[in-house]
Amino acid sequence: MKAEPTPFKPEEPQPLLREIPQGEPYPVEALGPLREAVKAVQGLTQAPVAIPAASALAVASLAVQGFANVGTLGGDRPVSLYVLTIARSGERKSSCDAPLMAALHEYEREQSKAQDDEIAAWKNAHALWKGERDRILAEAKRGKGEKKTAAQADLDALGKEPASPPSPDRIVSEPTFEGLTRLFTIGQPSLGIFSDEGGQFLGGHAMNSDNRQKTLAALNDLWQGNPIRRTRSGDGHITLYGRRLATHLMVQPAVARAFMADTMATDTGFLPRFLICEPLSTIGTRFQANARRDADALANFGDRLRTILETPLPMDDETRELKPRVLQLSHEARTLLVGFADVTEAAQAKGGNLEKVTGYASKAAEQAARVAGVLTLWRDLHAPAVTVQDMGDGIALAQFYLSEAVRLADAAQVSQDIERAEALRRWLLERWPHSEITVREVVQSGPNALRESPIAAKAIDILEKHGWLTRLPEGTIVRGAARKAAWRIVSVNGGGNVV
Numbered sequence: 192m193k194a195e196p197t198p199f200k201p202e203e204p205q206p207l208l209r210e211i212p213q214g215e216p217y218p219v220e221a222l223g224p225l226r227e228a229v230k231a232v233q234g235l236t237q238a239p240v241a242i243p244a245a246s247a248l249a250v251a252s253l254a255v256q257g258f259a260n261v262g263t264l265g266g267d268r269p270v271s272l273y274v275l276t277i278a279r280s281g282e283r284k285s286s287c288d289a290p291l292m293a294a295l296h297e298y299e300r301e302q303s304k305a306q307d308d309e310i311a312a313w314k315n316a317h318a319l320w321k322g323e324r325d326r327i328l329a330e331a332k333r334g335k336g337e338k339k340t341a342a343q344a345d346l347d348a349l350g351k352e353p354a355s356p357p358s359p360d361r362i363v364s365e366p367t368f369e370g371l372t373r374l375f376t377i378g379q380p381s382l383g384i385f386s387d388e389g390g391q392f393l394g395g396h397a398m399n400s401d402n403r404q405k406t407l408a409a410l411n412d413l414w415q416g417n418p419i420r421r422t423r424s425g426d427g428h429i430t431l432y433g434r435r436l437a438t439h440l441m442v443q444p445a446v447a448r449a450f451m452a453d454t455m456a457t458d459t460g461f462l463p464r465f466l467i468c469e470p471l472s473t474i475g476t477r478f479q480a481n482a483r484r485d486a487d488a489l490a491n492f493g494d495r496l497r498t499i500l501e502t503p504l505p506m507d508d509e510t511r512e513l514k515p516r517v518l519q520l521s522h523e524a525r526t527l528l529v530g531f532a533d534v535t536e537a538a539q540a541k542g543g544n545l546e547k548v549t550g551y552a553s554k555a556a557e558q559a560a561r562v563a564g565v566l567t568l569w570r571d572l573h574a575p576a577v578t579v580q581d582m583g584d585g586i587a588l589a590q591f592y593l594s595e596a597v598r599l600a601d602a603a604q605v606s607q608d609i610e611r612a613e614a615l616r617r618w619l620l621e622r623w624p625h626s627e628i629t630v631r632e633v634v635q636s637g638p639n640a641l642r643e644s645p646i647a648a649k650a651i652d653i654l655e656k657h658g659w660l661t662r663l664p665e666g667t668i669v670r671g672a673a674r675k676a677a678w679r680i681v682s683v684n685g686g687g688n689v690v
Contacts, residue, residue, distance in 0.1 A: 204658035217241040221587035223566040228492035234483030238283040239470030245276045246291045249439035251569045254499040256435040257381035259518040261564030269416040270564035273438040277447040277469035284441040285387045294493035302359030309356040316353045367397045380513045381435045389440030407461045433512030452607035463550035466592040524582035532556035551596040559589035612653035614638045627669045
């Protein structure tokens, strides 16, 4: 008997989303004096080690950033670190952060309570000062000539308005630029933006369409160690020198993808200032029998953090401007950093593996020096120079975060293109009344994000490659006209068959 031919079954369209390649293992040994505390938190939570590592680096940066700048190949720079940790809900981000931040929170509470008496004394002194000033002004208003001259002399003798005790707070979670400026004015000159729900900051008032550019520019300036400048109607102009800011934002993957695909965040150099990481999830493997506890390592970390916080910052008593010293690089450390910088620079050339992430790559050597400075100062606030060991660790960490930037920046860009293609796919299947489509029709009638020909063409190309569109022969008649380029829409019925 003659065999029946196998019926033709067209291949189904392929899903648009793809898995992001797995990242490199975190170089835990390069954490130097932070290593044991990070291992302790990881053992306790069984979260990806990169999460407590990021927290430890950020906390250490906040603690030491007011004491010294570090020598880099481009000049002296702050040791402030901006860190972005990407992890989905359930990865124990808060559980990793809490034990490393505990000593800081306790210190803030104690300082706030101790300040109660200072605030009461200030209120009394301010009331007396204001009462005397009002009396002098009232007499001057009633008098003439010599009395007004005498009143001016009395005002000069009265002196400046008593300054309120500075706020003891060291961290904020969702500040606006104005709020951050005010806190720098009335509070500590060394602050941190720390949030285990960083999406609230990235999606909040400070980052809306009206404030985004201003906020990004201000945070860029603070990373560089530049003064804060603000001019507002009614408030006048204010310039604050010698302020430092460390940042650690923990965000969900969807939030991170959208932000990393934001051209303003990338083109302004804001994102490339961050040490970014999205570790492989450990959910489903965190069994209690495997938990490890190391109370001594966490206690040592807390004690060291407390000691640094209790050390007076080098600053001007009146303006509270920081006066950090310069932590130089040893000769061997500088030689090592030069080699790393040259290798990274070469990889940014056309065809190099860092060609598409020059924003991140061009800052990698400075990031290495900053991290090395943090490790050095955490170990010893009075260290004379960065050693070759600490520089090697700083380079290892900078290399890891640069590899993450390469991996995630590519994924973010792909995700933006895929997101547009997915929006077009849904629109074609749910709203478009015809079985064929052209680029012109997408631009004229499609989703708002696709109202430009190059963007629409890119989305169509993605759908074609994934089997959701089939290109028609050139000259095919579509809606009464011969088309140079048109596509037939492929859909799948409820049984999974291509129709």
